[in-house]
Amino acid sequence: AEVDGRTVSRCWKALERETRFFGQGDKTFELDRAGRQLTFWNSDTFAYQPEQDPIYKSIPFSLVLQPHANDWTAAGLYFDNTFRSHLDLGAEAGEDWWFGADVFAPDPAEPASLKHPLAGYTALTGRTPLPPTWALGYHQSRWNYHDAGFARWIAHESRRRDLPLECIHLDIGHMDGYRVFTWDRDQFPDPQALTADLDALGVCTVVIVDPGVKVDPDYFAYEDGLANGVFCLNPDGTPFTDTVWPGDVHWPDFSKPGARAWWGDKHRAYTDAGVAGIWNDMNEPAILGGRDFPDDVRFAYEDRGTGETDHREAHNVYGLLMAQATRNGLLAIAPDRRPFLLTRACFSGSQRYGAAWTGDNVSSWDHLLLSLRICQSLSLSGVGFCGPDIGGFAGSPTPELFARWIQAGVLYPFMRTHYSHESCPEQEPWSFGPEVEAISRRYLKLRYQLMPTIYSAFEHASRTGTPPLRALALEFPADAATHRGHDDQMMLGDALMACPVVEEGARQREVYFPDVPGGWTDVWTGHAIDGCTTRTVDAPLGTMPLYARAGGVVALDPPRLHTRDGEPETLTLWAFPGAGRSSFYFDDGTSPEPADHLRLGVTMDGTTATVEREGARGLPYRQFEWRFPLSSLGDARSVSVDGDEIALADALDGDTGAMLDGAWLVVRTRTDVQTVEVA
Numbered sequence: 052a053e054v055d056g057r058t059v060s061r062c063w064k065a066l067e068r069e070t071r072f073f074g075q076g077d078k079t080f081e082l083d084r085a086g087r088q089l090t091f092w093n094s095d096t097f098a099y100q101p102e103q104d105p106i107y108k109s110i111p112f113s114l115v116l117q118p119h120a121n122d123w124t125a126a127g128l129y130f131d132n133t134f135r136s137h138l139d140l141g142a143e144a145g146e147d148w149w150f151g152a153d154v155f156a157p158d159p160a161e162p163a164s165l166k167h168p169l170a171g172y173t174a175l176t177g178r179t180p181l182p183p184t185w186a187l188g189y190h191q192s193r194w195n196y197h198d199a200g201f202a203r204w205i206a207h208e209s210r211r212r213d214l215p216l217e218c219i220h221l222d223i224g225h226m227d228g229y230r231v232f233t234w235d236r237d238q239f240p241d242p243q244a245l246t247a248d249l250d251a252l253g254v255c256t257v258v259i260v261d262p263g264v265k266v267d268p269d270y271f272a273y274e275d276g277l278a279n280g281v282f283c284l285n286p287d288g289t290p291f292t293d294t295v296w297p298g299d300v301h302w303p304d305f306s307k308p309g310a311r312a313w314w315g316d317k318h319r320a321y322t323d324a325g326v327a328g329i330w331n332d333m334n335e336p337a338i339l340g341g342r343d344f345p346d347d348v349r350f351a352y353e354d355r356g357t358g359e360t361d362h363r364e365a366h367n368v369y370g371l372l373m374a375q376a377t378r379n380g381l382l383a384i385a386p387d388r389r390p391f392l393l394t395r396a397c398f399s400g401s402q403r404y405g406a407a408w409t410g411d412n413v414s415s416w417d418h419l420l421l422s423l424r425i426c427q428s429l430s431l432s433g434v435g436f437c438g439p440d441i442g443g444f445a446g447s448p449t450p451e452l453f454a455r456w457i458q459a460g461v462l463y464p465f466m467r468t469h470y471s472h473e474s475c476p477e478q479e480p481w482s483f484g485p486e487v488e489a490i491s492r493r494y495l496k497l498r499y500q501l502m503p504t505i506y507s508a509f510e511h512a513s514r515t516g517t518p519p520l521r522a523l524a525l526e527f528p529a530d531a532a533t534h535r536g537h538d539d540q541m542m543l544g545d546a547l548m549a550c551p552v553v554e555e556g557a558r559q560r561e562v563y564f565p566d567v568p569g570g571w572t573d574v575w576t577g578h579a580i581d582g583c584t585t586r587t588v589d590a591p592l593g594t595m596p597l598y599a600r601a602g603g604v605v606a607l608d609p610p611r612l613h614t615r616d617g618e619p620e621t622l623t624l625w626a627f628p629g630a631g632r633s634s635f636y637f638d639d640g641t642s643p644e645p646a647d648h649l650r651l652g653v654t655m656d657g658t659t660a661t662v663e664r665e666g667a668r669g670l671p672y673r674q675f676e677w678r679f680p681l682s683s684l685g686d687a688r689s690v691s692v693d694g695d696e697i698a699l700a701d702a703l704d705g706d707t708g709a710m711l712d713g714a715w716l717v718v719r720t721r722t723d724v725q726t727v728e729v730a
Contacts, residue, residue, distance in 0.1 A: 315380015602631025
């Protein structure tokens with residue numbers, strides 16, 4: 052058929068009432084997209100707004116829940132097509148929807164499980180490799196930290212103020228005239244000395260790399276690119292030229308294997324200077340002014356072997372192919388280190404190459420909520436390593452907004468503050484006064500305390516496709532109340548439910564507690580809450596409501612300033628009585644294929660915790676500190692460790708002991724423990 056001058060094909064299907072549609076990447080709507088019409092076309096959308104579509108990423112994959120008798124049936128639908136595409140979910144006609152897709156059938160054993168079709172989709176399109184541990188810490192960025200002194204000051208000031216910081220990002224201002232793979236030697240005279248100084252403080256360096264190569268006969272990348280024939284071509288065979296930050300540029304044709312190898316090797320200019328990671332921007336691909344390439348720009352598509360194509364087919368996968376070229380180049384340069392790559396534009400499968408951020412968002416309360424929706428949506432679409440610019444990129448957050456956003460940041464798989472100097476002079480954790488600085492410190496340290504749980508969730512995602520950050524509907528699909536109306540609540544792994552405050556001035560919020568046998572525990576107070584209930588809970592400015600499900604276990608490190616900050620002696624295990632199994636994964640945190648690992652399994656059966664181990668790696672801890680909420684123990688206070696009863700004391704002393712600490716029963720054991728029982 053002809054639609055708006057384009058030839059399209061559509062498949063129509065009857066729409067069953069109350070069907071839910073999740074996923075589809077970075078859409079700016081509520082999580083359930085029923086009744087919407089969506090477009091898939093990567094677009095440079097500065098300061099995008101709620102309900103604006105499309106924005107940066109095209110992921111034509113949907114998770115579907117259909118009512119079936121008195122239950123729900125889950126399925127996955129993937130439209131394997133890189134052209135501009137549309138998905139109507141009942142917008143034109145409430146009785147019909149149209150799609151073209153591969154279908155991932157439900158799991159007969161758990162027909163409502165969304166995890167099953169998501170596993171099938173990620174098995175097809177790829178899963179996120181386990182990132183280096185440092186990439187899961189806190190990143191700080193600005194357009195621009197304009198010289199080396201500024202970057203050093205940010206790192207030193209963070210340490211002086213006892214604020215965790217893992218990484219500093221250098222935006223386009225680090226380059227010589229915005230030429231990629233170069234440094235402005237006036238402002239960054241010795242890049243290697245800068246990265247070494249930051250590294251001594253436990254801070255890594257990430258630099259931005261755009262795809263546009265400046266047209267300049269005295270510029271090595273331009274001359275070398277011409278000589279190797281790596282650029283996109285006009286129909287007449289000349290390199291396509293248009294304007295980005297450096298002025299006139301050519302773009303590599305990443306559909307050529309040779310161009311990808313050429314691009315990847317150019318990153319030696321950064322790795323030789325001690326740069327730890329790469330940040331790909333403007334790769335929709337974008338031209339200044341929000342324009343697209345002309346449709347007739349040629350792409351070789353050499354991998355496919357069917358001849359060249361044009362921009363209409365190549366546009367949506369340009370960012371994916373750039374990410375592939377970058378990651379493979381970094382692995383070729385340093386095969387013993389896991390690469391870190393951050394990208395703006397994505398297509399299905401981009402999760403194989405790195406993290407994604409949600410682009411040029413806005414400093415507003417709407418965008419705080421939107422960031423939670425987009426990150427859950429990306430996670431439901433296979434892109435589980437994702438996060439927004441905390442505080443917003445465009446505009447200037449109020450102190451209250453930044454405080455609430457940094458609290459939510461604990462949840463984001465990728466945690467970075469990034470802002471524009473054109474909108475806001477400073478947006479570091481200390482920029483909003485002592486109260487917000489203290490709140491930032493508390494939640495940044497919580498992020499590092501949760502690192503064993505977060506890292507283990509990433510390892511689980513690398514094997515199964517189940518993301519670290521989970522919408523309630525993904526974890527509790529049989530509970531219809533989780534499908535709509537609770538986009539501002541989410542799970543971190545399978546045990547923690549976070550409920551950020553997303554309304555200005557709010558000091559309470561409504562929380563829905565999904566239907567879980569044994570209910571939930573408030574991790575701040577230890578109070579028990581029944582499942583399948585809605586409550587209004589207190590949420591003063593310094594507190595983000597956080598709950599744990601019965602049967603879950605959460606692993607925590609002591610507070611640290613960065614992931615290489617000493618060897619922790621104690622692994623704390625929040626253990627919530629009920630029925631469940633949690634798993635924690637340990638390796639060296641850097642090797643693409645670690646020589647050894649340890650998987651620590653903890654099974655909760657009522658008030659008994661049983662520990663299992665798999666793998667040859669030794670634990671980096673001397674002891675465990677178990678914390679059981681008294682509210683879930685009833686009258687039980689008798690503690691046994693591997694069958695030996697432990698008397699309650701006033702304080703912990705030695706390798707084994709037990710005491711009461713406010714709302715918690717605390718038990719200390721050696722790391723070779725097998726069972727801890729409270730009766």
